[in-house]
Amino acid sequence: MSDCLFCKIAAGEIPCSMVYEDEDFLAFHDIHPKAPTHVLVIPKFHLASLADATEQDTALLGLMMDRVRHIAAAELKLDAGYRVILNVREGGGQEIDHIHAHILGGKKLPF
Template identity: 55%
Template sequence: MSDCLFCKILAGEIPADVVYENEHVLAFKDIHPKTPFHVLIIPKKHIATLNDLAPEDTALAGEIFQAAKAIADEQGFADDGYRVQMNCGEGGGQIIFHMHLHLMAGKKFSP
């Protein structure tokens, strides 16, 4: 989508500090981190919200979580713990309407 910030990052029109990439997903550092380590993991296919996830996107959704696991392990957070979060829709706190997963670590989270 031409007006989507994350699609522009995928197209190389906007720079990002990439920490992980494979055929299906891209992960980059959040420019407004909430924790010492905060990355966004996005599918390379534009899907606006979790509500727009189609049955044929099931494997892609799994790829996002597999990327989170790989990044946490690679960055040394797998054993100590980390948080993954996905906001859906404006009322759920979603700001960029390209489905994405937040991976946050580097601090102790309260329940």
């Protein structure tokens, strides 16, 4: 999607503070962190939100959660624990219309 901020980041058109990249996913530091560690994990394939996912996206979503687990453990060393958030659509707090997972950690997080 040509006007999607995260698609532009994934394509290398906009720089980011990258944490991890593979063929399907990119992870980078959030520019407005809500915790000492706040990383976004995005698929390089455009999908607007979890609400827009179909059964055909099941493998992508499972792989995304596997990447979140790997990034939190191997790249960020969040052994004490972390929180994963998927905001869905504007009413759920989603600000960018491209599915993404937030990894928050680095301190004990409140409920």
